[in-house]
Amino acid sequence: MAKSKGRLTLPSERNFLAQTQELLDRWGADAIRDSDGTKLEEAVKDLDASIYTTYFVARNHNDFIKDHMEECQQLYLMSPFHTASQESLAIDFMQGYYREQVVPDYHHDPKEWWEVINRTTGQVVPSSQWQVDQERDLVLVEGAEPFHEYTVSFLVYKIWDPTQMYNHITNNWGDSVAHDIPFDVRQPHSNRFMSDYLRRWCQENPKTDVVRFTTFFYHFTLVFNDKAKEKFVDWFGYGASVSPAAILAFQEAKGYRLRPEDFVDQGYYNTAFRVPSKAYLDYVDFQSHFVAQEAKKLVDIVHEAGKEAMMFLGDNWIGTEPYGPYFKDIGLDAVVGSVGGGATLRMIADIPHVKYTEGRFLPYFFPDTFYEGNDPTIEANENWLTARRAIMRKPVDRIGYGGYLSLAYKFPKFVSYIEEVADEFRDIYAIVKDTKPYVGLKVGILNAWGALRTWQTHMVAHALHYKQIYSYLGILEALSGAAVEVIFLSFDQVIADGVPEDVDVLINAGDAGTAFSGGQHWARPELLSAIRRFVYQGGGLVGVGEPSAYLQNGRFFQLAEILGVDKELGFSLSTDKYFTQAQGSHFITADLEAGQDPDFGESMHNLYALSEETEILEYSNGEVHMAAHDYGQGRGVYLAGLPYSIDNTRLLMRALYYAAHKEADFNKWHSSNPAVEVHAYPAKGKYAVVNNTAEPQVTTVYDGQGISQEVSLAASEIQWEEI
């Protein structure tokens, strides 16, 4: 059989031509890319491969911006809380910030653009009561209320791009590399410059086939502290796109003026965990529209030059969210993003309105993994197995790697392993691309962001672990490779249109008050009645953590009557809780081994069953952690948390089938062993039996009619069968 080729991008570097050619052949690569620190030499660009070249729009041009420093990008920051111990108060508002990254904006009048807020009452202090001491960077407040706390919300200029700063500091570039100053393409000079420069660049880079935008205009919020360490990071944040010009243009477009507090948000800066305010949603819409318009200009220039335009999903990506309403207007050819597992793969693979998507796989070819004595194959295998689950459902069109190719080259076992992965990817792709796999259920994930944040819920910074999120992220990770169709629904959408008719089960998961649980949305009667109607008429609801949590009207979980459980906050301790007996066996827990405690991650405490009609599935430490409950023709299921694991994926699938009243379909295209999954492609007449582990597995496989056979699989093996 001829070796397959294509759909793989290789990083390269200087003085590595022969080995680049060798790996190009062995891995079947058809594209070569540079990186932030590496440039391609001309000979490499002449190899038989497309050339991707990283392109920075709004930084890396200090020669330009130094003459237009008033066009630097901006940010609203909040000072620390200061307690007034007397009536006058001096607030060192820059305390804790990194002056090499941000400097106060005294260009725009602080009296107009800043706010001093009494954080004890929530009230704005009249600007007549404070002065700015520009020499000492202090705000001096008079007439303060003693023992109230005050903050200053102030505008800064950003004078160092945070990603370059991070690389600069981490790699000790010192004085040899200038600090990239980010500029704002909403400003006139910057806007002209971005197009002019790109046109020239395209001419000067004839061998570039694909311009890899990294990315467009505004970097997600990333602020450093006075020790030059990360202080605040929000991968989804729009705060770093603000400016007086933007605020005035917003006012023009939306008819009202935003306040500093609309950005500062009590110091939470509208992170994705906050239930977004109308003002913030309006601002996201406004900036996304602007970014799409301006990005389109650049994409058009790239196309005129006969090249393709690819966007990196991250870094300066404010306003380019791929599931937002304006993304399609940009006219991109491709998106590339980093793959941390199944959910992040789907985040890339599901992106609409592009010709192709590319996933950058782990590990990076960096010394933290590629050092003597370590086996990078292990991380590569783990990354591949989790991503492969998702690829079986919806593939990215290309895979790629990053870092120093010379480093990877020193690990022959790794080079061989990636050769296998590349072949396997192309084999899978050939079958599963452009065909709809068998789907057992349709699931709607309900939160305040809806489709805008498809596959992006419960994340702080992309793919980083946080104690407070992993118990929810497991849901996305489990679903990313499961035989279910997944959509993301906002509360507003459900109120406007009801739950879509073809949805089998809704999932609401998150900590109380967050955008993912829903917070104040659960005070909206229209939302409650829409979901109750859906379940009552036969739908399913799976709640994880603190679903529908909003304390009012005698309930904490507003959908407690569906879920059959509520959380004890102390107010109902006087009511006896008699229902403490878990059911011995149940459809949902059927694959747990006897005596096996489910892993609820951080779990949730003080849950209790409302009545004897609640089916308690797990009870320990005086609490319910898993339950099911009938509601009209439908059902609710409660889970205290769902970190990702093979067992929890199975638990979730059973919970979904049970909630949907589709237990009878559970054994279609099914594997008895949860470590193995079955993906069927009826239009192609094929199905795959996939071992998701690095150990051999034996299982009983059920086909679409539920007919079974025993199957043995080698470690990580896929077996393809005809239907």
Place this chain on the structure above:
Amino acid sequence: MAKSKGRLTLPSERNFLAQTQELLDRWGADAIRDSDGTKLEEAVKDLDASIYTTYFVARNHNDFIKDHMEECQQLYLMSPFHTASQESLAIDFMQGYYREQVVPDYHHDPKEWWEVINRTTGQVVPSSQWQVDQERDLVLVEGAEPFHEYTVSFLVYKIWDPTQMYNHITNNWGDSVAHDIPFDVRQPHSNRFMSDYLRRWCQENPKTDVVRFTTFFYHFTLVFNDKAKEKFVDWFGYGASVSPAAILAFQEAKGYRLRPEDFVDQGYYNTAFRVPSKAYLDYVDFQSHFVAQEAKKLVDIVHEAGKEAMMFLGDNWIGTEPYGPYFKDIGLDAVVGSVGGGATLRMIADIPHVKYTEGRFLPYFFPDTFYEGNDPTIEANENWLTARRAIMRKPVDRIGYGGYLSLAYKFPKFVSYIEEVADEFRDIYAIVKDTKPYVGLKVGILNAWGALRTWQTHMVAHALHYKQIYSYLGILEALSGAAVEVIFLSFDQVIADGVPEDVDVLINAGDAGTAFSGGQHWARPELLSAIRRFVYQGGGLVGVGEPSAYLQNGRFFQLAEILGVDKELGFSLSTDKYFTQAQGSHFITADLEAGQDPDFGESMHNLYALSEETEILEYSNGEVHMAAHDYGQGRGVYLAGLPYSIDNTRLLMRALYYAAHKEADFNKWHSSNPAVEVHAYPAKGKYAVVNNTAEPQVTTVYDGQGISQEVSLAASEIQWEEI
């Protein structure tokens, strides 16, 4: 030495004269009491002892009430939540209630006295939209909003006293004993009857020296379910004193009319964990005033008959709260209550305005403890050691026992042990009564109830264990026997008068939103500034659990700037948390053994330090559980929970001394071994070294100048020394 005698009350029973006399002598008892199920025979009443006789005011007189059933006591109940699946809805409001305990009140017009509430919107349904079907006990609602939830708040008559019901059912009294029907002395016939009957009774019981009221008029809220099991219990509840007459009288007195919802409170029924509404506080005040007035009439009758009036602290005690403003008006001679440990002992011993107090000690002489093979001495010793700590600070004036004396008599070891206890109690009493023990600190416990609930915070039902309370009750238990003065302060009081000048440390402890943490009180700027001022000027604040928790203005803990910690609810995940290193040694943790994990009970999750200025004292599982922080001249200390133990008592004491900046005083009247405590009585020139355990202990004892000596103590021993 002559055997000491007195200060002890013995239960007795029929056919037990000789043994009663024997125990009277051995235990030095000077009073004999009957019980709910036992009557004293005449010969016993002639022994050389005071005779206590149990007296029921508002039940146990069915002959009377059967002719005045409209004077039965009443209660507002809430139906279960009912979901409207269409516009008409029938609510079986009695569902889940026990019809032998409560029956709907159709005597008063439901349209006037009941409410149907839409629990999805919180709005009252106009009474024109519903009807009552009295035949079937249904409320029929028309024009309901589909998929909204509805409840009915309805009035019932109580036709069975809940304490008698409990005894009746538990002891299978069957048809032989009538159901005691409670009547309402606010009604005319009942009011006349209560005085007339008591007058007659006093004449008929000449040998009774002390009338033991059990208690006065209204039983705390105790409602049974349709299986005759407890459904709702609130030892502090006032709900069972309501009636249309009371509501009309309230309107007269307070100028506004209470709604059913003021009692039903979304189904929480104003438990002590709810931050009390103004209406509820007004109602408590109103009923307490009424109860005091009426109880005084009875006490006067008792006094006129030459007897003493003693109140049992519990059962029908609504309105008689001993720390309330009207208690002194009742004119009682004594209060007797059940002792579960140190905190409940102090709850009794600290009661003002009576001549004496009596604690009923455990175990009861009941078969659940006094059975063959069991050693009741163990429980008696545990109960005595915890109570003794508190007695060393503030003694009750008498101790007593309950149950069947004949049962205890069968356990000679137990009889001997109580002989020792009785002697030890009298020895202690002789020294510590009427003298002020050495006090190292004054502590104010801050909550919504203040002094009204002195030693009664975080309790659901008296001395019962709940998972959600033990981590806070440990604070009271630790303090009950510690060398600190304890007062209870309400938020209103602090706002009105500031923190009292002589208070060293405030404690705020509880779950977010409860009356004990404070809930919406923490949105009051006057409260925040008063406490900040207090600490800033040198006071201490110890927060346990979720102190000052109220999400607003960028903080969950409104006093986070004092405590140095806040709780991560998800909104500030984007802010880096660098402060995770616990201090190796600290004054507060100095008595923990190396590597010993403190016991925070249920603990608290997702706490983080605000800055490097926070002294982290314990950090595990990605969370701070104990911390200290300077604030002006004062300090804050945070603890995630404090269940009662010897080690936690020491931890709390160190936290208090540290918060108060009084570390230098810590070694005054101090024991190095936490199992031993030192109590000094300077005015008596004595101090006691007390072994609080059932094992021998060795310790270094420090006197008032900090001069030390080694002391060895036998199990449970007290050594008295001269100063």
